[in-house]
Amino acid sequence: MGHGGNVIDELMTDHREVEELFGRIEALPPGHKDRKVYADQATIELVRHSVAEEEYLYPAVREHLADGDAIADRELEDHSKAEQIMKDLESCEAGDAEFDRLMGQLMAEIRSHLADEEGNLFPKLRAACTPDALDRLGDKIRQAKKLAPTRPHPSAPDKPPANKLLAPGAGMVDRMRDALSGRGKHD
Template sequence: MSAPLPPLPPAPAVDDNDVIPGGRNMVDILVDDHHQISALCDRLRESLADASAASAIAEVLVAMLSRHLSVEEQYLYPTARSVLRDGEHLAAQELAEDAEMLLTLKQLHGSAPDDPAYATLVATVSRQHRRHAMRASEEIFPRLRARCSENELIRLGNRVEIAHEAAPTRPHPATPVTPPVNKVLDPAVGVVDKVRDIIAGRTTWPEDL
């Protein structure tokens, strides 16, 4: 069974399967996301005594996790639904967990390091993400590698990288989480978020910390 991908632009006597795409595959990109987010969680927990450092790291963590969940909702879960026998159940389970994580993330984003509940929120987000990454690594990623061709995963990776750039940088728990609506709405929300980021001078990428 193939991953759900739109066809490539038509070319005479060329089949999609004959085209070797370039770039990283979707699973590798999302695994790398998980590593970066885990590292940010560790840095934030270690920086709680320094309010300025904690605030800067938290902004990047919020942005990274918001982007990550958006692209998974747009591409990972639809692929799981399409190619895995229990994909519908897995996707529903992940979306429910992600909804809880977004709510916690929104609370964290609205709090300051000197808030009495701040350390608890940081610990909760860290725990939720750790569970999220472990489930994906054990229940979804290996099975997608087995069921999808490398070309399919790379083409999905191309789309994920584009979606990363356009995704929201703040948690929006109330927005739709399934295609096609989220593929239209998330980039629009992302534009608003990025304008707000520019006005606020907000850092949203780990390499800029």
């Protein structure tokens, strides 16, 4: 799928890509090895997406929305739950019973989070920000995703400035580990 446009378009594209990966996982029988490949791909996309939101979207939400602090705090709590599930999922193989349980939990958590963002947060942000501000935010999100980690780091900071300082280094290490291990690649 093509990326670009304002922050809402960019993040909605990410949402559709993750949902497509979830659909691929659900279409395969339990224990199929490709379920782990797709789970790893979904984790990579979700972590990059979450880090970019934490670096740029949620600070903008705090700045531009009257109830921005409460919304951003709720979104960060959702991210924290999902990140811990993804961390637990890392050590599971597709044939493990725990894999199916965690994958189901992750899909439910993410689907609820995406529905909330799309139904509540994005319309409020679109109403509160100029089109130019949304475009600039989209550019920042795209840039952040390029440098973001690809693996869950539940204990990493999720608010600026610490997250902006540490994420690129963790991202570089994660991408090196992924390249060496072949993680997230389909045979």
